[in-house]
Amino acid sequence: MKLVDCIYRIAKRPAALIGLALLCIQIVAVLFGPLMTPYSPVEANPLETLQPPSLQHLLGTDVSGMDILSRIVYATRINLLISIGAVGAAFMVGVPIGLLVGYYRGPVSGLIMRIFDFIQAFPVFVLGLALVSVLGQEIWNVAIVLAILFTPMFARLIRAEVLSLRERPFVNAARCNGATDAVILFRHLLPNALTASSVQISISIGMAILLTAGLSFIGAGVRTPTPEWGLMVSDGAQQMILGVWWDSLFPGLAIVLSVLCFALLGDELKTLFDPSSVRRRR
C-alpha cells in the first residue's frame, strides 16, 4: 500500500522520473558496460584518429583513435566509484563525529568545529588541488581528499540536529530509564538526526563528480589512458580550438547528466522527506 503510494507520488513529478531514468542508465553502464561496448576503452588505433561521429563510432574517436562512446561508458565506473566511495566515507566518518560533537560539548568539540570551519572556509577546489598534490596524484588519493572535504558538511548537519534533539523530553526519559550515553546516542539521537544528512548524500555525490573531473582535467587526478570523464574533456581540449568538437563535448555531457541526475534525486528526496518545502518553493 505504502509502496504504491510512493510510486504514485514519484510518477507525478517529472524531475524525479528524469533523475531515476538517468540513474538507471548509469547503473546499467556500470554493471554491463564491458558487454555493450564494441571497442576497448584503452586500446589506441592510429588508423582512426579523430574520426567524427559515424555509424562505426557513434560519438567519434579521440586523438589516439580510441572510441569515445566506449570510453564514456567505461568511465562511469571509475567516476561513480570515486565519488560514491568518497561521499560514503565522508558520511561514515562525519556522522559519528557530528553525533559526539553535538552531544558532548567541551573544548575538544569546539576545536573540532574550528577545524571544520577552516576546511569549509576554503574554496573547495583550491584545497582539493593542494591536498591531492601533497598526498600524491593517485586515484585513491583523490577519493581520500574528497572524503576529507565532505566530512565537515555531514558532521555539521548531524550536530545541528543533535543540538536541538538533546534537549527534548524523550532523551531525558531515556536517561531516566537508565540508558547509557551510547544507547542515547545511537538508538535515540542518530535515527532522528539522519534525515538532513541523508538527503545531502545525493547532492554531495554530484559535487564529488564535478570535483573529480576538475582535478583530472588539470592533470592532478587520474592518468591517461584510464577512461575518466574529466580527463577525456582535457584530452580533447586542444582539438576544440581546431573545431574537433566531439572529443570534449560528449564526455562533458556525461558529467552534466550524471551531476544533474544526483542533484535532481537530492531535490526530490528533500521534498519527499519534507513535503512542506514544496509549498515554500512555489
Place this chain on the structure above:
Amino acid sequence: MTGRLSLPGVSLKSGSGLAMVLAKLRKLWHTLIPRFMRIMISRLIIFVPQLFGVLFVTFFLIRLLPGDPALTLLGNLATPEAIAALRERLGLNQSILNQFVLYAQHVVHGDLGTSILTSNPVTVDLWERAPATFELIFYALICTVVVGLLMAALAVVRPGGFFDRVGQLYGLVAGAIPDFWVALILIFIGFHCLNWAPPPFGRLDTFVSTPPRSTGFLTFDSLFVGDWAAFGSAVSRLILPVATLTIVNAGAVMKMARTVLAANYNSDFAKHKRACGLREGTIVWSALRNSLPPLITQLGFLAGFLLGGAVLVETIFSWNGVGQYAVQAVVRSDYAALQGFVLLASIFILLVYLTVDIVYELADPRIEV
C-alpha cells in the same frame, strides 16, 4: 565625558571592582567610538590570529608530504651531500616549533622560497601573476552578481512567468555544468564557428604591447595611459573567461537571491508600500535593500568559488595568472610555488571574509557590535 562615566546603572551596582571597570570600558567603547570604527576594530583584532592560523596550515601542508621534504624537493637523483645541505638550509634538523618560527620569519620577510619551474623567487612569480587572476575574478564577480540579481528580480516580480520558468531550469542545470567544459564550448562557438572571439592564448593580442603597470589590471592600466588598442584587446580577451565563470556561478546567486527577495517582496512592508501607491520599481529596490545582508554573505562564498573556477579557466585560456601557476606547480611537483599559492589564496579568502563581515554589519544596523 566624565559625566557620562558616572551614569546611573553603570556605577556602584556592578559589584566587584573588576566588573565595574569592565562595565565602564564597555560603556566607553559604545559611547566614544562610532559604530563604523567599532566594527572595523573588532574585526581587525580577530584578523591577526586568523593570519597566524593560515601560516600554520601552509607550513603543515608541506610537512604533510610523505617522506623527506628535502628529498622530494631535490628529486631522486640528488646526492646525499646536497640533501644534507638542503635539510640544513630548510632547518629540518631543528624541532618542529623552531621550523615553524623560521618559516613564519621567512614569510614575514617576503621569502617564500624559489620555484623549481621558473627558478624565480615565488614572491616575484606571484606578484607578477596575481593581478591577472584578480582582474578575472573582479569582472566575473560583477557580471555574476548583476546577472544573478537581475534574473532573480525578474522571476520574483512575475511568479510563474517566462523568467521564473527559465530561471528554475537554469538554476538546476547551472550547478551541474563543469566550468572547464563551458569554457571549451564557448571557445568552439566564439572562436572556431563564429570567429569573433580572440584565440584563447593570454590576456593581450600578440602585437599589442603591455601598458605600464600601475594596478596590474590591464583594463585599468591601459585606460590610465590612454592606450585604446591595449584596452580593446584586454576587454576582448576577458569576454570568454568572464562569461564562463558567470554562466557557471550566476545560477547559485540567482537561486539564493530569489528566495530572499521573494520573502521581502511579498512581505507586509512591501504590501504597505504598494498600498501607499509607490511605484513597482521603488518597491523592488527596497526589497533588494532588505535582502542585502544574506546576499553579502553569499558574495563571500562566491569569491571563493570564483578563485577555484579561475584555476581551471586560466589553464584553458593560458591566462598566466596564479591559478595556472598553481596547476603547473601541482603537475611538476613544485612545492614551494604551491605553498606560496595556497598562502596567497588563504590571505585572499581571509580578506574577502573580513570585508564581508564588515560590510554585513554596516548593512544591517540592527546588529550589536
